[in-house]
Amino acid sequence: MLIVQKFGGTSVGDLERIQNVANRVAETKKAGNDVIVVVSAMSGETNKLVEYAEHFSSNPARAEMDMLLSSGERVTASLLSIALNEMGHNTVSMTGRKAGIITDNLHTKARIEEIDPTTMNNALKEGKIIVVAGFQGVSLEGNVTTLGRGGSDLSAVAIAGAVKADLCEIYTDVSGIYTTDPRIEPKARKLDLISYDEMLELASLGAKVLQNRSVELAKKLNVNLVTRTSFSNEEGTLITKEENIMEKPLVSGIALDKNQARISLMGVTDRPGIASDIFGKLAASDVNIDMIIQNKAHDGTTNIDFTVAKGDLYDAKNVVDGFVKSGEIKADSYNEQICKVSIVGVGMKSHTGVAAKAFLTMANDNININMISTSEIKVSMVIDEKYAELAVRSLHNAYELDK
Numbered sequence: 001m002l003i004v005q006k007f008g009g010t011s012v013g014d015l016e017r018i019q020n021v022a023n024r025v026a027e028t029k030k031a032g033n034d035v036i037v038v039v040s041a042m043s044g045e046t047n048k049l050v051e052y053a054e055h056f057s058s059n060p061a062r063a064e065m066d067m068l069l070s071s072g073e074r075v076t077a078s079l080l081s082i083a084l085n086e087m088g089h090n091t092v093s094m095t096g097r098k099a100g101i102i103t104d105n106l107h108t109k110a111r112i113e114e115i116d117p118t119t120m121n122n123a124l125k126e127g128k129i130i131v132v133a134g135f136q137g138v139s140l141e142g143n144v145t146t147l148g149r150g151g152s153d154l155s156a157v158a159i160a161g162a163v164k165a166d167l168c169e170i171y172t173d174v175s176g177i178y179t180t181d182p183r184i185e186p187k188a189r190k191l192d193l194i195s196y197d198e199m200l201e202l203a204s205l206g207a208k209v210l211q212n213r214s215v216e217l218a219k220k221l222n223v224n225l226v227t228r229t230s231f232s233n234e235e236g237t238l239i240t241k242e243e244n245i246m247e248k249p250l251v252s253g254i255a256l257d258k259n260q261a262r263i264s265l266m267g268v269t270d271r272p273g274i275a276s277d278i279f280g281k282l283a284a285s286d287v288n289i290d291m292i293i294q295n296k297a298h299d300g301t302t303n304i305d306f307t308v309a310k311g312d313l314y315d316a317k318n319v320v321d322g323f324v325k326s327g328e329i330k331a332d333s334y335n336e337q338i339c340k341v342s343i344v345g346v347g348m349k350s351h352t353g354v355a356a357k358a359f360l361t362m363a364n365d366n367i368n369i370n371m372i373s374t375s376e377i378k379v380s381m382v383i384d385e386k387y388a389e390l391a392v393r394s395l396h397n398a399y400e401l402d403k
Contacts, residue, residue: 002164002166003168005028005037006134006170006171007171010172018079020231025080040073041135052068066136066143077132077133091129092129094132096144106145110146110147117159117163132159134152135147161221167224170227172228177207185392187397191252192237193245196215199239202344207253225238225239250347252345253401254396256391260307260309263313264304264335265305267301267331268304268329275294288308288312291340307382338384339383342379344377361395368384
């Protein structure tokens with residue numbers, strides 16, 4: 001078999017853990033498999049590099065941040081390769097560039113355009129273990145790029161698709177996908193199976209086990225994806241096609257996303273195209289919009305509320321300021337003390353009353369819902385951040401996810 005194994009920051013958090021990863025990779029190789037390993041930076045390393053940059057600038061150039069942040073993964077890749085070579089395994093480390101990962105030129109948020117697996121395939125033919133620095137690639141112009149936080153998952157899935165791997169294993173500090181964060185709800189239960197669509201919703205809604213773009217790509221490429229822990233031999237969770245799951249639960253999981261900010265625009269000029277102008281400029285600034293609510297005010301103007309990731313708030317404010325200065329928005333306000341709690345399950349497609357139970361649960365806990373968004377398999381609610389963990393536990397209990 002050809003197996004791609006990805007190890008996250010906590011799995012390679014220090015030299016001892018890197019040695020443990022080397023031992024696990026060696027076992028996979030000794031079992032007769034070809035192995036490509038994708039690694040993240042050591043835990044805390046990326047944050048440290050960001051702090052270094054912010055010492056000199058509150059808004060450093062994104063191209064320079066890519067040069068800086070991509071170094072963390074290269075350090076891990078080379079250390080793991082050295083450890084494996086010392087154990088007698090023919091191993092080579094590769095940067096994203098050497099692995100053939102070609103991206104667009106959107107610094108700090110690059111998207112993979114294609115992967116040329118020639119170099120990796122040649123190394124595999126020579127019997128080598130390959131260790132790739134995740135999270136990074138190179139643009140067609142030759143510039144170093146990074147894929148955004150969690151981008152090492154994306155690197156691993158994309159590589160698995162490019163080399164036609166039999167399996168892609170994502171190793172983290174948790175043993176699989178749980179019904180919710182076990183640190184919030186101790187009764188959370190590990191799932192053996194979950195569909196691509198459910199995992200995609202959970203990942204996009206704040207579940208941090210897998211990066212949402214990686215799940216989307218795994219579905220597109222039909223990559224067999226398993227998430228498991230690097231600290232034991234416990235079986236993980238298989239992410240697979242919905243049709244492979246015999247019993248589809250009403251609700252599979254509860255997700256919590258605290259990385260949310262609410263932007264309120266008051267007194268927006270009520271003219272055709274104003275929403276298109278505002279959100280068009282936000283899109284041009286690469287601000288990702290989540291929920292949107294629009295209400296007509298009594299004075300003939302419009303009020304618009306929407307949510308963005310906290311990291312996009314700076315760019316969003318710059319766009320909004322332009323409309324405020326032009327007089328098309330009378331007032332604006334920002335609230336970072338919010339969160340989004342969501343219920344996800346493919347069983348919602350064929351059952352009624354799922355949302356009603358969520359709203360009743362919030363009401364019973366005296367939690368006010370600020371915004372609501374729904375899809376075929378999810379219900380999301382924006383609430384005050386101080387109620388975040390209470391909401392998760394209450395919803396987990398309401399849908400009996402511990403059973």
